[in-house]
Amino acid sequence: MGIVLFREKGRFRMKDPFGYIAGLLDKKVSRKKFLAMALSSIGLFLLSGFRPHKASAAAPEGSTGRLKKAIKTDHDLIVASGSDPYAMTVKAVEMIGGMERFVKKGDVVLVKPNIGWDRTPEQAGNTNPQVVAALVDMSLKAGAKKVKVFDITCNESRRCYATSGIGPAALKSGASVYHPEDWDTVKALFPFKSPMQGWPILRDAVECDVLINAPVLKHHGLTRLTLSMKNLMGVCGGNRGIMHQNIGENLVDLTGFMNPELTVIDAYRVLVRHGPTGGNLSDVNDVKKVIVAADPTLADIVACNIAGVEPSDVPYVRTAIQRKFGLTDPSKADILNITV
Amino acid sequence: MVILRRLSQTVSCGLFIYVLWSTTYPLAGTIKPAMLFKSDPLMMAMVSISQRVILPGVAISIAMLLIAAALGRYFCGWVCPLGAAMDITAALKKKHAILSDNRSAALRKIKFFFLGAFLILALAGIQVAWICDPVTIAARFVSMNMIPALTWAADRIFIFLIRDCNMHGAISDLYHTLESNLLGVKVFYFAHSAAILSFFAAICAASFILQRFWCRAVCPLGALYSLAGRFSRLRRTTGGCVKCGRCVNSCRMGAIKKDFSYSQGECILCMECIYDCPSHVTKFGFSGASRPPVNTESRKNFILILLSSLFTMGFAFPAGRKRSPGGVIRPPAALEEDHFVNRCIRCGNCMKVCPTNGLQPVMFQAGPGGIWTPQLVPETGYCEYLCTLCGKTCPTGAIPEITQEQKAVTKLGIAEIDRSTCLPWAKNKECIVCQEHCPVGEKAIKLDTYAGGPAKPYIDERLCVGCGICQNKCPVQPVRAVKVSPRNADRKCI
Numbered sequence: 109m110g111i112v113l114f115r116e117k118g119r120f121r122m123k124d125p126f127g128y129i130a131g132l133l134d135k136k137v138s139r140k141k142f143l144a145m146a147l148s149s150i151g152l153f154l155l156s157g158f159r160p161h162k163a164s165a166a167a168p169e170g171s172t173g174r175l176k177k178a179i180k181t182d183h184d185l186i187v188a189s190g191s192d193p194y195a196m197t198v199k200a201v202e203m204i205g206g207m208e209r210f211v212k213k214g215d216v217v218l219v220k221p222n223i224g225w226d227r228t229p230e231q232a233g234n235t236n237p238q239v240v241a242a243l244v245d246m247s248l249k250a251g252a253k254k255v256k257v258f259d260i261t262c263n264e265s266r267r268c269y270a271t272s273g274i275g276p277a278a279l280k281s282g283a284s285v286y287h288p289e290d291w292d293t294v295k296a297l298f299p300f301k302s303p304m305q306g307w308p309i310l311r312d313a314v315e316c317d318v319l320i321n322a323p324v325l326k327h328h329g330l331t332r333l334t335l336s337m338k339n340l341m342g343v344c345g346g347n348r349g350i351m352h353q354n355i356g357e358n359l360v361d362l363t364g365f366m367n368p369e370l371t372v373i374d375a376y377r378v379l380v381r382h383g384p385t386g387g388n389l390s391d392v393n394d395v396k397k398v399i400v401a402a403d404p405t406l407a408d409i410v411a412c413n414i415a416g417v418e419p420s421d422v423p424y425v426r427t428a429i430q431r432k433f434g435l436t437d438p439s440k441a442d443i444l445n446i447t448v
Numbered sequence: 449m450v451i452l453r454r455l456s457q458t459v460s461c462g463l464f465i466y467v468l469w470s471t472t473y474p475l476a477g478t479i480k481p482a483m484l485f486k487s488d489p490l491m492m493a494m495v496s497i498s499q500r501v502i503l504p505g506v507a508i509s510i511a512m513l514l515i516a517a518a519l520g521r522y523f524c525g526w527v528c529p530l531g532a533a534m535d536i537t538a539a540l541k542k543k544h545a546i547l548s549d550n551r552s553a554a555l556r557k558i559k560f561f562f563l564g565a566f567l568i569l570a571l572a573g574i575q576v577a578w579i580c581d582p583v584t585i586a587a588r589f590v591s592m593n594m595i596p597a598l599t600w601a602a603d604r605i606f607i608f609l610i611r612d613c614n615m616h617g618a619i620s621d622l623y624h625t626l627e628s629n630l631l632g633v634k635v636f637y638f639a640h641s642a643a644i645l646s647f648f649a650a651i652c653a654a655s656f657i658l659q660r661f662w663c664r665a666v667c668p669l670g671a672l673y674s675l676a677g678r679f680s681r682l683r684r685t686t687g688g689c690v691k692c693g694r695c696v697n698s699c700r701m702g703a704i705k706k707d708f709s710y711s712q713g714e715c716i717l718c719m720e721c722i723y724d725c726p727s728h729v730t731k732f733g734f735s736g737a738s739r740p741p742v743n744t745e746s747r748k749n750f751i752l753i754l755l756s757s758l759f760t761m762g763f764a765f766p767a768g769r770k771r772s773p774g775g776v777i778r779p780p781a782a783l784e785e786d787h788f789v790n791r792c793i794r795c796g797n798c799m800k801v802c803p804t805n806g807l808q809p810v811m812f813q814a815g816p817g818g819i820w821t822p823q824l825v826p827e828t829g830y831c832e833y834l835c836t837l838c839g840k841t842c843p844t845g846a847i848p849e850i851t852q853e854q855k856a857v858t859k860l861g862i863a864e865i866d867r868s869t870c871l872p873w874a875k876n877k878e879c880i881v882c883q884e885h886c887p888v889g890e891k892a893i894k895l896d897t898y899a900g901g902p903a904k905p906y907i908d909e910r911l912c913v914g915c916g917i918c919q920n921k922c923p924v925q926p927v928r929a930v931k932v933s934p935r936n937a938d939r940k941c942i
Contacts, residue, residue, distance in 0.1 A: 155604045226834055226887075262885055262921070264803040264832050265633055266473050271834075286624035287633040291607060311616075329883045329895060330903070349881035349923030353871065387889035 171294035171314050173365035181205045184441040185401040185410055190448035193376045193398060197242035199448045200400040201372070206250075210369045210402075213251035215317035219243045219283065220368075222324050222339050223259040223274050225385050226267045232377035232392045233385055234268070235324040237277035239374045239398060243320055244281040255283040256312060259342040260290070288312060293345045302361045303354055313343035313366065321368035321404065325375040325395075325411050327383030331355060332417055334384050335408040336371045337363045337424045356427035363404050363424075364433065371407040373399040375414055405434035406441055413438070449719040449732075453525060457532040464529045468590045471841055472632055473803045481797050485843035488583045489513045490669040491793045494566055495844045498575035498790050503844055513676050520680035521673045524663050525716030529590075530582035531663060533648075534655040538700070544659050552702040555665045556714055563671040575790040578820075580668050584795045588820070589648040591800040592638040592809070600635045602626070637828070638799065639808045644820070659700040663716065674713035681734050684710055684721070688729040695721035695730060776814045777824040777914065777934045779807060779838045779847045780831060780858045784939045785814075791846035794820040798838035798847055804829030806916065807838060822847075824860060826916030826932050831860055833887035833915055848940065856888075861914030861934040863893075863907050870905070870929035878902040882918035882930050893918060909936070 137145075181204050188200035201207055211217055221240045227233030240257060247255045257278040261268040265287045269275030278285045293308035313319070323339030330352055331338060337359040341348060343366065351358045375397040379386040386392065397414060401407035405428045412419040419425045429436045467484055470477030485491055486505035489512050496503050516523060524531050538544065547555065566577040578584055606623040609615050627633055638644070654661040663670045689708055696704045699721060703714035721730050771785040779798055782788045799807040799822050806829030807822045814821060822838070824831055833856065839849040850858065865882075867873040872880065883893040883905050892911035895903040907930075914932045922928040 154608060155601060226832065263887070263917075264473070264835070266628075267803065267832060267835065270474065284621070284624075286628060289607075292611060292620075329891075330878060330880050347923050347925065349879065349921055352879050352881055352884075352923070353877045355878065382889060382891050384884055385887055385891075387887065391889070 169294055170297040171309070172297050172299070174314060174316075174319065174367045176367045177369060179205075179209055179369060179402055181209065181402050183444045184403065184435060185399065185406055185438075185443045187410065187414075187443065187445045188398045188400070188448055189396055189445070191396060192448065193236045193238040193374065194242045196376075196398045196448045197239045197372060197400070198246065199446060200398055201243075201246055201370075203444060203446060204400050204402070207246040208250045210320070211247050211250040211252050211318050214253045215251070216315075217247040217252045217255045217318045217320065218313055218316040219247065219255060219257050219278070219320045219322055220313065220339065220342060221257065221259060221274055221322040222334070222342065223265075223268050223272050224262040224342065226263040226271050227386060228271055229273050230377070230389060230392070231386050232324065232326060232379040233387070234272035234274060235322050236374045236376050237273035239372060239376070240274050240322060241277040241281045243322055243372060244278050244283040247318070247320070248282055252318070255281075256316065257283045257285045258288045258312070260288060260310070260345070260348075261342075290345045296362075296365055298361060298365070303357050304351075304361045304365070307362075308345035309365070310343045310345065318370070319366060319368040320370045320372060321366075322372045322374065324379075325373050325399075325415060326379035326386070327381055327391075329383065331424065332422045333412060333415055335411050335422070335425070336368070336373060336404045337408060337428070340366050340368070356423035359424035360427045360431060360433050363428075368404060369402065371399075371401050371404045373407055373411045375399060375411060378415065380415075403435045405429075405436055406438060409436070409438050410443065450723060453717075453719060456526045457535070460527045461529045461532050464586065465590055465594070468587060468797075468800060469595055471591070471797055471800045473801070473835075473837060475801065475837060475840060481801070481841045482843035483508070484587065485583060485793060485795050485797075487512050488581065488669065490563075490566075490577055490672050491581050491584065491844070493672075494570045494575050494577040495791055495793065497567070498570040498573050499787065505843070513672070516673045516676040517679045518682075519677075520682050520712065520717055521670065521677040521715060522717045523673050524667075524670050525718040528582055528669075529586040530648075530651065531660070531716070533586065533589075533652050534660055534662060535700075537652040538655045538659045541656055544700075545657065546697055547658070547702055549705050552664070552705075555702075556711075558665045559667055559671040559674075562666060563668040566668055573790065574817075575793075576817075577668060578792070578794045580666055581793065582662070582667055582669055584793050585648055585651065588644050588794065588796045591796040592641050593645045593648070595800070596636045596638065596641070599631050602631055603635050634805065636800075636805045639825070640811050640820075643811070644809070659702075660716075664701055664714070677715075678713050680712070682717070682732060683712065683734075684715065685731050685733060686725075686729055688727065690727050690729075692726060694724045694726065698724045771815065771817065773814050773818070773934055775933065776810055776818070777826070777861050777916070777932060778937065778939065779822055779824060780836075780855055780860055781839065781850050782847050782937075782939060783845075788846050788939070789814070789817050789821060791844045792821045793844055793846075795843060796820075797841040797843065798822045801837040801841045802829065803832055803835060803837065804920075806830055806920075824916060824932075826919035827928075830917040830920040831915040833913075833917075857913065859913050859936055859938045860916070861932045861937050862909055862912050863914060863916070863918050863930050863932045865905060865907060865930045866928075869924055869927065871924060872902040872904040874929075876901050879923065880905050881921050881923055885917045885921045887915060887917060888913060905930075 186200040186203045188196040190196045221235035223234050225233035244255045275285050288310050292311050294311050294314050296307045296309050298305055321336050323336045326334050328334045340362050375395045378393050378395045380393050381391040399407055408425050409419045435441050467479050467481055471481040486508045489509035492506045492509040610620050651662045701714045701716055704710045773785045806824050808825045809820045810818050810823045834852050836850055836855050839847045871877040880903055886893045888911050890911055892908050893905045894908050897903050916932045918930045919928050919932050922930050
């Protein structure tokens with residue numbers, strides 16, 4: 109058996125290790141010390157994240173998504189033109205029926221802009237901060253209890269929030285701006301066979317009362333254009349790059365899962381090349397329009413027309429048209445053009 | 449006085465941790481993080497000598513030396529965060545070993561040997577003083593062990609409360625507020641943090657065996673302050689001493705000899721001996737006391753020790769051979785490898801401030817001379833295109849400060865696509881996530897659409913800056929289909 113060598117008064121001696129350990133265990137422990145050690149070990153155990161039923165703690169609970177609300181609007185879609193994005197947004201939402209139709213008193217509202225990139229408003233990589241500020245102001249005015257503004261960004265999130273101007277603008281309007289947690293998600297469940305089955309979606313995005321999707325219209329290498337459906341990728345956790353395979357099906361299923369009540373597409377400054385990041389001011393066109401609609405497909409089709417891109421060239425719009433998802437025929441829709 | 453010293457140690461430690469804690473985007477702290485190390489005369493001197501430059505901010509470290517010449521070795525006892533950590537460790541034990549005068553004197557010479565060795569190596573153009581610099585050792589511990597561990601623990605507690613106890617209301621709001629104001633939006637992980645921790649822990653543990661062992665025997669900064677402190681007129685007087693010997697036993701530096709004289713260069717002005725003195729005759733003051741006699745024997749000894757450290761010249765890097773970073777991607781605009789390794793003092797500021805956690809300490813990949821220098825690991829985090837924080841926090845200019853415009857064209861390396869695993873090339877699947885994320889205005893990742901099928905990405909080497917966001921976001925896992933190598937990196941030669 110093991111024998112420990114130790115030194116005592118300059119000489120090496122041997123000691124029985126079991127006797128040594130027994131001696132250690134024999135030591136008296138004061139109550140204070142016992143309590144401190146017991147409490148700290150329980151604390152460490154809790155911190156370790158160990159749960160007896162792994163499935164209940166680690167895997168997020170399932171969710172079948174947000175219910176589609178039947179909200180009657182005055183028009184199907186408003187296209188506002190002008191030179192002040194804030195006033196254009198306000199006027200367009202008023203014309204479609206006013207924010208009160210969408211936001212009831214005490215609602216929790218999520219305004220989901222595109223804050224994906226470390227780009228300034230002039231570079232048009234993100235939603236115009238004025239549009240976001242207008243939506244937050246109107247929601248609060250309509251009686252919202254709380255307005256959340258967030259996005260899972262592609263660049264470093266604090267830089268994106270600051271450089272895009274959306275962070276400061278939304279904060280100033282009184283919104284709750286924060287960086288969502290990738291662990292605070294629910295599992296998307298679809299009643300049909302979907303490539304998005306089981307995908308982690310942010311809980312705060314699913315559990316809000318009103319979802320206002322506020323994308324920016326811009327070029328995208330894979331999908332030609334980034335529109336409202338593409339913007340919803342910002343509430344998805346997981347390895348989002350995989351969604352790019354079969355992106356049409358993925359995004360239409362995701363839109364059906366999220367069911368945004370209101371879609372506001374910022375087409376004030378439009379990035380026409382080298383999207384979705386851009387960076388060169390020469391790639392930015394001043395289109396000076398804001399599109400407001402309750403139906404995401406209709407909003408995306410009209411935005412395609414404004415950008416001069418055939419809707420069937422955009423994979424997710426094509427899928428939506430094929431699947432007759434929402435209002436897919438702009439010629440039958442009630443579209444109102446206004447100038448502010 | 450002891451209370452005052454403890455207060456001073458607490459304040460300086462708190463300040464130290466606060467400055468390092470706020471070494472993060474957007475760098476809003478009032479004290480610049482580089483300042484911590486610019487006030488370190490050892491590192492400033494060694495880097496300046498080895499690089500034959502006068503570093504900006506070297507005046508601060510000279511001022512620190514002048515203060516030491518006026519007040520003595522106060523820094524070690526009152527300011528040094530590593531010294532405070534050692535005092536805390538030593539306080540866990542009640543009885544401490546006391547060395548004989550001879551042993552104590554022999555022990556304290558070792559640090560002058562280290563100082564001499566570092567100085568001579570610096571003259572030969574090699575800066576290795578970082579190994580023993582107490583300020584950077586403490587900074588590495590705080591930046592790479594303490595702060596990540598604290599934020600991790602806070603994160604775990606909140607995850608437990610929010611997810612497992614289902615507290616989604618106010619607790620969740622509090623967490624988001626804390627995150628954006630105090631904790632930072634993500635928990636950082638650093639490679640080799642265990643090695644960094646054990647280095648720090650070993651130094652503290654040594655003081656468990658012999659109080660302030662590091663300060664007595666090893667610390668080259670302490671040696672420097674000890675040399676400066678000899679000129680101080682703030683001295684210890686013991687008129688009317690009854691020779692009880694209490695102070696001899698209690699002195700944590702072993703600075704008081706058996707004949708009750710003391711070694712001024714060793715005294716760190718902890719002032720404990722004032723309170724230990726039963727007849728209240730031990731005093732510290734600017735007047736009265738004459739300079740303790742410096743025997744010529746010790747002076748000769750000192751010079752001999754300095755000379756003996758000449759043997760370290762043998763370790764000088766063979767002239768004419770260029771250092772190679774190997775496969776290590778250096779931070780943006782880092783100096784040419786030889787200069788970079790010598791200028792880098794391993795303070796960890798760049799790694800602490802890197803917003804994506806992409807900068808990680810190197811262990812041996814860049815050769816034994818490159819230990820704990822920073823490298824970009826695109827798997828953990830990419831180089832944010834318009835971020836210049838690492839250059840802003842570097843105290844020695846190993847990573848020069850550059851503007852956003854310069855940063856946008858500075859190459860860290862070049863990305864390469866592996867067509868045997870890339871989804872569009874190998875499996876005919878749609879993807880181009882890399883092209884989507886490429887931050888270059890003109891897109892350094894171009895699309896090949898001529899062959900039909902999904903667009904296939906390829907790299908334009910003229911435009912690629914090697915930021916690594918493509919590698920970081922590539923959905924092909926765990927071995928990414930696009931990887932950055934440090935080829936063609938822009939490394940300035942000064």
